[in-house]
Amino acid sequence: MKRDYPHLCAPLTVGRLTLRNRMLSAPMGATDITAEGTPGPRTQGFYELRAKGGAAVVTVSELVVHPETDGSQMLRLSLKTPGQLGAFTYLADAIRRHGAVASIELSHSGQYAGTYMVDKEKKGDLCQWGPSDGVRPDGMPVRALSHEQIASIVAAYGEAAALAKRAGFQMVMVHAGHGWLINQFLSPYFNKREDEYGGPLENRIRFAREVLASVRSAVGPGFPIELRISGAELFEGGYDVAEGARIAHALEDLVDLMHVSAGSYQFGFSVTHPSTFRDHGCNVHLAAEIKKHVSIPVVAIGGLSDPAQMEEIIASGQADAVAMARGLLADPELPSKVMANRGDDVVKCLRCYVCMAERAVTQTRRCAVNPLIGREFEGMDIARSPRSRKVLVVGGGIAGMVAAATAARRGHDVVLCEREGELGGILRTEAALPFKRDMYELGRTYAHLLDRLGVDVRLNTEVDAAFAEKIAPDAVIVAVGSAPIPMPLPVEEGARVLSIDDLYLGGGQPGDEVVVLGGGLTGCECAINQVRLGRRAHIVEMRDGLAIDANIRHRPILLAEVERAGIDVNLDARGVRVERGGLVVADGEGKEHLVPGDTVICAIGQRSRSDAADALRDAAPFVRVVGDAVRPSNITTAVYEAYHAALDI
Structure with a gap:
């Protein structure tokens, strides 16, 4: 067959292995890890789903090689723990049986030990080890590793690699990026040693070479070793891409594959894991530069999920x-x-950080657009219903579309009605925000999927009880969503007020200076965009903090963007009235002052369309209300509720 993406689909030889395509599953932390560091069944399901989905390599993350100096809540592999080798063997089997190469990441956090602990206070009980004595930016003291400790860690890398191979892993990745221990030795910022491990580059790479030599000795020739590096640290005092290329060149003789990421944990989470405010593929240029200096295959990473973009990365060299x-x-x-020429069916990542925030808060995984993630062992496939039923889905936002698509996959006859002339619901507003375009595209993708699945989509169709009775469905899923809360304050005649819908969908044009009433996630993003459009912006928020509703990974990045944009922020400020010259607010003591602006944008939240939902509660034997129609929440909740409502029919 002729491939739409021939370069992505081409095989690649690495060591003595041939990879089935050029799409690799990068390391991403597991979920149910025991106190001894053993993977549980949810972890197995998490990685197995990626193998089943066609990835050429699935890399398990992160295997701590030296717990004595790297206390953390990550995977460990030792013959001392009964059953642990067996658990890793079952994990490797689960990946291999779907045709993927099973790989595992060998890791040492160095001075960032305890990063993945949910109880952050316990990090204070750990001793943080690194190349040099010092103090971390967060105040934690760091102690320099002795020569004896270095030798022990080097040996531990080899021992871990040997056990991984024994368990059935066909490849190992050595993590030397992101500010972890090997990177700390490579970095002139972290490494202040004056012995043979510090100073010039030939000394700073010594630890990495010893580690890689230990791993090679343990696994033997031909067994693929992948080295993950930061192509550049991208902060002041760290190494740049020119030195990153020298590092790669100096280490390539010991590895088979060079995985080029970016940044450092402490100084650039949104760089290492590109945020929605950055371009897709923003770190690929580092891989492209390093590829010029090495003779082994190079892997690029960083906010990638569009098949066309990934095809171009490989096609262009x-x-x-x-x-x-x-x-x-x-x-x-x-x-x-991609292999089946179905690139248009790909549901792309929103880069919203729900996945990473959930792990930090609850030690689980959840994805905003994929309700199966973290729960794979409960079943990886949508089973067809033994009896096809007629399903009416009311509302064409993300909840309604997910419900309709899931019900259709189960073999049901699905009718979806949307009162507007376009599917997408609240996702349609994101088209106005360049950094939220991925959310708008999600709506377009689901519209395409509904068409392919044969869902009867009826636009400009309002559904009430009488309409539902004519359809005579066996089941109704109500996903009518929510509406913006209108301006609750007195408005002076001639003053200009816009709602979020007015602004994003109604063609409303603000003046040169805007006041955004509401400092939640929506209000902050609105203000950032207004500044990017050349306007001055103010935010008024009655609480003592901005974006309280944002997840813990996204919020710091969002707040940094607010600061970078120079937005005037008014906290603990209660709106009093809208005047032609702006918004009058009162502080905690009741003192009033004017926040100037020629336009006030109301972004104080959403209200469920509960009346519409209530009218349909008796429309069928099975009725389920999902998403914002239940309560205004977020896309994660809407997708999860809609998916399971369809499974319950």
Whole structure:
């Protein structure tokens, strides 16, 4: 067959292995890890789904090689723990049986030990080890590793690699990027040693070479070793891409594959894991530069999930393969869809950080657009219903579309009605925000999927009880969503007020200076965009903090964007009235002052369309209300509720 993406679909030889395509599953942390560091059944399901979805390599993350100096809540592999080798063997089997190469990441956090602990206070009980004595930016003291400790860690890398091979893993990745221990030795910022491990580059690479030599000795010739590096640290005092290329060149003789990421944990989470405010593929240029200086295959990574973009990266010679982490959470079947010329069916990652925030808060995984993630062992396939039923879905937002698509996959006869002339619901507003375009595109993708699945979509169709009675459905899923809360304050005649819908969907044009009433996630994003459009912006928020509703990974990045944009922020400020010159607010003591602006944008939240939902509660034997129609929440909740409502029919 003729491939739509021939370069992505081409095989690649690494060591003595031939990879089935050029799409790799990058390391992403597991879920149910025991206190001894053993993977549980949810972890197995998490990685197996990626293998089943067609990835060429599935890399398990992160195997701590030296717990004595790296206390953390990550995987460990030792013969001392009964059953642990067996658990890793079953994990490797689960990946291999779907035709993917099973790989595992060998890791040491160095001075960032305890990063993945949910109880952050316990990090204070750990001793943080690194190349040099010092103090971390967060105040934690760091102690320099002795020569004896270095030798022990080097040996531990080899021992871990040997056990991984014994368990059935066909490849190992050595993590030397992102500010972890090997990177700390490579970095002139972290490494201040004055012995043979510090100073000039030939000394700073010594630890990495010893580690890689230990691993090679343990696994033997031909067994593929992948080295993950930061192509550049991208902060002041760290190494740049020119030195990153020298590092790669100096280490390539010991490895088979060079995986080029970016940044450092402490100084650039949104760089290492590109945020929605950055371009897709923003770190690929690092891989492209390093590829010029090495003779082994190079892997690019960084906010990738669009097949066309990834095809171009390989076709243009910027990299030999691409790796995805979050992209394969959003759609684990992405590689299989690419191989089958179904690129338009790919559900792309929103880069919203729900996945990473959930792990930090609850030690689980969840994806905003894929309700299966973290719960794979409960079943990886949507089973067809033994009896086809007529299903009416009311509302064409993300909840309604997910419900309709899931019900159709189960073999039901599905009718979806949307009162507007376009599917997407609240996702349609995101088209006005360049950095939220992925959310708008999600709506377009689901519209395409509904068409392919044969769902009867009826636009400009309002549904009430009488309409539902004519349809005579066996089941109704009510996903009518929510509406913006209108301006609750007195408005002076001649003052200009816009709602979020007015602004994003109604063609409303603000003046040169705007006041955004409401400092939640929506209000902050609105203000950032207004500044990017050349306007001055103010935010008024009655609480003592901005974006309280944002997840813990996205919020710091969002707040940094607010600061970078120079937005005037008014906290603990209660709106009093709208005047032609702006918004009058009162502080905690009741003192009033004017926040100037020629336009006030109301972004104080959403209200469920509960009346519409209540009118349909008796429309069928099975009725389920989902998403914002239940309560205004977020896309994650809407997708999860809609998916399971359809499974319950």
